[in-house]
Amino acid sequence: MKPIKLILQAFGPFSGQEQVDFTKLGASPLFLINGPTGSGKSSILDAICFALYGETTGSERTGDQMRCDHAEPNTLTEVSFEFSLGSKVYKVVRTPDQEVPKKRGDGTTKKTHTASLYLVANGEEQLIASRPTAVSKEMLSIIGLDVKQFRQVMVLPQGKFRELLTANSKEREQIFGQLFQTHIYTQIEKALFDRAAGIRKEKDEFDNQIKGALDVVSVNSEEELQAEKARLAPILSGSDQQYQNAQKQLDHTKQQHSAALELSHQFAQKAKLDAELKEHLAKREGIDKLRLQKQQAQKAMQLDRPYDQMKSAEKQCETARNSIKDKSLLLEQAQQQLKDAESAYQAAEKNSEQVSELNQQLFQLESVGKKFAALNEQQKLLESANQAFVAATSHHQKSEQTFKHLDTQLQAKRTEREQAQQQSATLDGKRLSLTNTIELIDLRLKHQQLIQRQNAELQRFQQVEKQYQAAQEQTNLARQTADKLEFVWHSNQAAELAARLTEGDSCPVCGSHTHPQLAQFMGDAVTKDQVQQAREYQQQQTNRELEQASLRQKLESDLQYLQQEAVQVEASLQQKEATDLETLQQRKLSLENEIQRLSAIDLVALEDQLRQLEIKLVQAQQEHDAQGQNLEKARRELTEAETKVASLQSDITSDFTHVDQVRQKYSSVQKQIQSLTLAEQQARTRLSEMQNLVASSQSAHISAKEQLQSWTTELERAQAQWEHALAQTDFHDVDAYLKAKWDEAQHTAADGRLRQFDELLATLKGRIDNVALALEGKEPPNLASIESELAGKQKVVSGAFDMLASHRSRMDSLVQVEQKLARLYEKNAELEKAYQVYGTLSDIANGRTGAKVSLHRFVLGVLLDDVLIQASLRLRVMTKGRYELRRKEDRAKGNAGSGLDLMVEDGYTGKLRDVATLSGGESFMAALALALGLSDVVQSYSGGIRLDTLFIDEGFGSLDPESLELAIQTLIDLQQGGRTIGIISHVSELKEQMALRVDVSSSRTGSKIKVLGNQSLVY
Secondary structure (H helix, E strand, C coil): CEEEEEEEEEECCEEEEEEEEHHHHCCCCEEEEECCCCCCHHHHHHHHHHHHHCCCCCCCCCHHHHECCCCCCCCCCEEEEEEEECCEEEEEEEECCEEEECCCCCCEEEECCEEEEEEEECCEEEEEECCHHHHHHHHHHHHCCCHHHHHHHCEECCCCCHHHHHCCHHHHHHHHHHHHCCHHHHHHHHHHHHHHHHHHHHHHHHHHHHHHHHHHCCCCCHHHHHHHHHHHHHHHHHHHHHHHHHHHHHHHHHHHHHHHHHHHHHHHHHHHHHHHHHHHHCCHHHHHHHHHHHHHHHHHHHHHHHHHHHHHHHHHHHHHHHHHHHHHHHHHHHHHHHHHHHHHHHHHHHHHHHHHHHHHHHHHHHHHHHHHHHHHHHHHHHHHHHHHHHHHHHHHHHHHHHHHHHHHHHHHHHHHHHHHHHHHCCHHHHHHHHHHHHHHHHHHHHHHHHHHHHHHHHHHHHHHHHHHHHHHHHHHHHHHHHHHHHHHHHHHHHHHHHHHCCCCCCCCCCCCCCCCCCCCCCCCCCCHHHHHHHHHHHHHHHHHHHHHHHHHHHHHHHHHHHHHHHHHHHHHHHHCCCCCHHHHHHHHHHHHHHHHHHHCCCHHHHHHHHHHHHHHHHHHHHHHHHHHHHHHHHHHHHHHHHHHHHHHHCCCCCCCCCHHHHHHHHHHHHHHHHHHHHHHHHHHHHHHHHHHHHHHHHHHHHHHHHHHHHHHHHHHHHHHHHHHHHHCCCCCCHHHHHHHCCCHHHHHHHHHHHHHHHHHHHHHHHHHHHHHHHCCCCCCCCHHHHHHHHHHHHHHHHHHHHHHHHHHHHHHHHHHHHHHHHHHHHHHHHHHHHHHHHHHHHHHHCCCCCCCCCHHHHHHHHHHHHHHHHHHHHHHHHCCCCEEEEECCCCCCCCCCCCCCEEEEECCCCEEEEHHHCCHHHHHHHHHHHHHHHHHHHHHCCCCCCCCEEEEECCHHHCCHHHHHHHHHHHHHHHHCCCEEEEECCCHHHHHHCCCEEEEECCCCCCEEEEECCCCCCC
């Protein structure tokens, strides 16, 4: 990386905008950054580091702390740094967090950190990244160093030059690995480690399965398992006998309990029915009252028709009265409107007398209009002449603009041809960038697919885990069921033998000739086939459990593989510093568009376009001359038309100044005549309409009165019929009738309620008679005593069965664990063999054996030896042959990694000692020599990071004059090899020896920068 231009604004001590143009210092300069203390020399390096990574070189100050207090409020703190890397030129612009004035009102608002990275080609800036994080990642990809490595390798900050020298093996491994691009060796280490870890984890899982299987049956070894089986066998036989005896006693007690329950239920049922009958009879009084109300409602139904007719007549009379009121109001309104129409008609007749006088005015206006018509015609000719003159002027101007435009196009086309020739040369580089971007997109898509597959596999694993647990529960349940059935079958076998015995025969089991207590049957009959089916079902569930366990283990292995694969792809993405997928796709689209644009450039077509523009330019010149002649002709015709118009205007002597005024007056008089005539016609029509309205309103009013008289007669007839009908019943008035009246719903509800009461009464009496007959001569049983005895015997049987089931389940578990252990030991032996190979290789490659040097660190040790050879050549010169740098080959203490630590060989004593024992000046020379040696070796390796520039901040003040001279001579030799070296120092001897300088001066209002270049100076 070589700097080109640095622009600082309101940064550090610089209140305004200052710039350092490094091109003025020459191609590969050795220059001094000079200035008094506090002027801002180190701030130049801070600005470079901040532009690249968003941090300063010393890391003591953040970006928002670098704003200059002398800067104007409206001046934005900003750093712009342009640099070259190989054949490419980049520009990065960055602003820190800062307070800026509000656009409206008083006060400030916070402007957040921004950053932009551009690729500069042919004077154009192409945006690469536009966010602080994205720009920092791109810097790591482009330069190959992070901010910490940049400080140690390309910048030796003030007071921190010892960091690269005294870094431990781990820190130096990170720096050298990045510089020499040796990540392939770390990938080999990781691949071996992952393979060995996978085998070790798989073996640990089998070990855990073995231990888990033993833990399930609570034993520690196979020997304990066999001993447990032998101990459990006689206990299981004794538990079986105890359960059979308890079951016989329980069956007898159950029979007694069932009979007592049935009798107790019958007594309870009779008491319940007696209570229900008593409760039902208490409702009889309300039922009788309901029957009486129903009779009254049936009588009221006979009066419904005359009552409804009377109410209808009353409503019609009221409607007729309201109609008379409405008709009377309409008649009054019509009579008033008739009076208003008569008055309006008389006024319109009087106004129509003005029409004859207005017709005389129209005749006079027609005469004046003819004169204005002649003038108007001539004015049109004048307007046409004026338009022709304007058009000629416009055409003349347009022809002139066309000529200038074509001349500008010709110059632009020539520039376009030159730019196209330059841009076509960048097409191959764009295609290479597109290929790299597509590879990153494919890698990012692969990572997304792996994450999706990983999530899907995790969900499937969780589902299988639940199925595995369910299978375990089903297996246990099937085992318990089979144990119970087998136990019952064995018990019933003894009962069958006992049923065939006769007194005096020998027992086939014990040989006894007496049989005081015969075995009894237990519960339902169980066949041997049922027992066999239960055992087969138990085996099926066991096989299903094993299948689920195998599937679970496979899914877990697949999930681990996907996780490892995703980690490797993520590591590859981080190594290549790939941005997010959206940014990569935008970059790909941008490159494709740019390649398409560059591919579409046709230099032959551009040449042809140039020739066509030259021809058009000649034609435009000829057209411009012709338009000039047309302009002169139009000017003469305009003058003649203006003279004729002035002559016609002098002949008009009326008060009107324009024909439009005559036309407006003529139109106004016409409208006045039409208005008076129309008003008289409308008044006549309105009068006729009002006369008709009054006549129709009178007729409607008379009709409404006649209708009221008709409905009044009908009401009197309906009232007489109602009074006659009411007198025929026992209702003394209307209120009594309305109170007794029911609607249809009330009738239906009453009928249902009466019917329901009668039916329920008959049902209850019949049921009570049946129950009393069944209980005749019986007493209630003592149910509590029987239930207490039953509960005690059930508890005895339950305890005996639980003990038997527990012992049998224990025996089954021991047998299954024994079978499972045999399979696990066989698989574990295969893993042991594989781990002996991959585990040993992983330990060696990752530095866990011997000298604790990993494969990657071993390779870097060889590279470090090359660096130390070059560094020692320079250190011997600067220290007059006393010191050389050596790599420490002794193993580090404890588990710490080693192989990349540094020692210094003292030529005066012939001994090796730690670099930390060097003095300040000696440490500076050693750090400088190491940085220069590292720069030489890195660039000599193909594919290494380019270290074209080195900045040194102070350190020279700790050297004596002779050592200073030797150090300067070393830097001069390095500069002659094509390196750019910048030194910050107060040492006056350096200022005298170095003509290339960047002088920094300070003042009360901020510091200034001045570049002193000498292109002819050669070191």
